[in-house]
Amino acid sequence: MKRARPLIACFVAAALCAGPASAQAATAVATRDGVQIATPRAILIEAESGAVLFEKGADELVPPASLAKLMTVETVLDQVTLGNVKLEDEFVISENAWRKGGAPSGGSTMFAAIHSRVKVIDLLRGAIIHSGNDACIALAEGLGGNEASFARMMNDRARELGLTKSIFTNSNGLPDPEMKVTVRELGMLARHIIQTYPEEYKIFGEREFTWNKIRQQNRNPLLALNIGADGLKTGYIKEAGYGLVGSAVQNGMRLIVVVHGARNEKERVDEARKLLDWGFRSFEARVLFAEGQTIAEAKLYGGEKGTVPLTGKGPVILMVQRAGGDRISAKLVYTGPVRAPVEQGQQIGKLRVWRNDTLSLEVPLHAAEPVGTGSRARRAYDAATELVINMFRGWIKRL
Numbered sequence: 001m002k003r004a005r006p007l008i009a010c011f012v013a014a015a016l017c018a019g020p021a022s023a024q025a026a027t028a029v030a031t032r033d034g035v036q037i038a039t040p041r042a043i044l045i046e047a048e049s050g051a052v053l054f055e056k057g058a059d060e061l062v063p064p065a066s067l068a069k070l071m072t073v074e075t076v077l078d079q080v081t082l083g084n085v086k087l088e089d090e091f092v093i094s095e096n097a098w099r100k101g102g103a104p105s106g107g108s109t110m111f112a113a114i115h116s117r118v119k120v121i122d123l124l125r126g127a128i129i130h131s132g133n134d135a136c137i138a139l140a141e142g143l144g145g146n147e148a149s150f151a152r153m154m155n156d157r158a159r160e161l162g163l164t165k166s167i168f169t170n171s172n173g174l175p176d177p178e179m180k181v182t183v184r185e186l187g188m189l190a191r192h193i194i195q196t197y198p199e200e201y202k203i204f205g206e207r208e209f210t211w212n213k214i215r216q217q218n219r220n221p222l223l224a225l226n227i228g229a230d231g232l233k234t235g236y237i238k239e240a241g242y243g244l245v246g247s248a249v250q251n252g253m254r255l256i257v258v259v260h261g262a263r264n265e266k267e268r269v270d271e272a273r274k275l276l277d278w279g280f281r282s283f284e285a286r287v288l289f290a291e292g293q294t295i296a297e298a299k300l301y302g303g304e305k306g307t308v309p310l311t312g313k314g315p316v317i318l319m320v321q322r323a324g325g326d327r328i329s330a331k332l333v334y335t336g337p338v339r340a341p342v343e344q345g346q347q348i349g350k351l352r353v354w355r356n357d358t359l360s361l362e363v364p365l366h367a368a369e370p371v372g373t374g375s376r377a378r379r380a381y382d383a384a385t386e387l388v389i390n391m392f393r394g395w396i397k398r399l
């Protein structure tokens with residue numbers, strides 16, 4: 001059965017009292033985060049740990065507009081990594097790509113000439129810097145044969161990355177009632193791109209790109225604000241409003257921001273900057289658990305021991321407000337009892353950490369040591385114990 005066990009509070013309190021905020025302050029009653037955001041949906045994530053610092057409407061399904069191009073870019077880069085295509089390979093700009101996404105379309109375009117051959121790396125620049133619909137369609141046709149097949153590739157890849165809610169139906173984000181995303185999953189996708197493709201990610205920070213003798217500026221307004229921004233993407237359609245996925249680095253800390261549903265371009269950039277400024281000003285990293293430290297124990301079934309200690313892969317770091325006042329709670333979640341034998345490093349469950357009412361961190365937990373199968377007597381004892389527990393649960397449910 002799924003188990004959710006609160007962890008011993010002193011672990012969290014002790015970890016947090018290493019800084020200016022005392023253990024008492026760290027576990028005090030939560031206060032409201034000191035930032036107000038006008039857009040209906042937003043999220044702020046610390047990139048290294050994946051900690052959520054702020055969220056608002058983060059799990060609502062909404063049209064992505066051109067923010068869908070982040071999934072197109074990731075799908076292409078994944079195919080490059082797998083060796084199925086090279087950055088220097090050339091794809092043809094079909095009549096379909098030219099009419100739907102090129103100069104005749106009236107939308108965002110890299111102005112690729114019809115029937116021309118363009119390198120994958122240049123199509124990626126066109127998609128990222130110019131938000132070129134023609135570039136995205138050419139990439140989709142070159143890799144998938146057509147947009148529908150490429151959309152299936154996008155969705156398969158999204159599920160591999162843990163994006164369980166988002167649905168993609170085309171490569172460019174043009175309106176489709178079936179295409180939906182959440183700002184949480186857009187933030188997850190941005191974090192993955194930043195961490196997995198550091199060289200290609202640099203394209204997001206390029207200020208301009210010239211193709212077919214037409215120079216265009218990068219559409220990301222954060223790049224010009226001198227706040228350490230180096231990505232990622234803007235989007236707009238009438239059905240979605242104005243959206244932005246951005247990232248910036250200050251003093252070695254990278255934050256990822258997503259805002260969606262802004263009423264105009266100014267509100268979009270103002271709210272994104274407000275969240276970034278607040279995040280850099282207000283938060284610092286605290287180590288909850290050191291690398292290799294036992295975080296919790298999971299109950300075993302049929303093992304030579306009754307429990308197995310669990311650790312994370314590396315230290316568990318949480319972002320907390322410098323001023324204190326955050327209420328921190330944590331739970332171990334796993335399906336148990338876990339059947340023995342257990343291998344060292346085997347993933348057993350997850351550590352979920354809340355900062356106030358926000359699920360801030362979710363960390364996979366792994367067995368810190370191997371545990372073999374127990375004796376016949378031990379297995380019989382565990383079986384009898386589990387039988388009694390299950391009977392008791394059934395009796396409780398009938399009350």
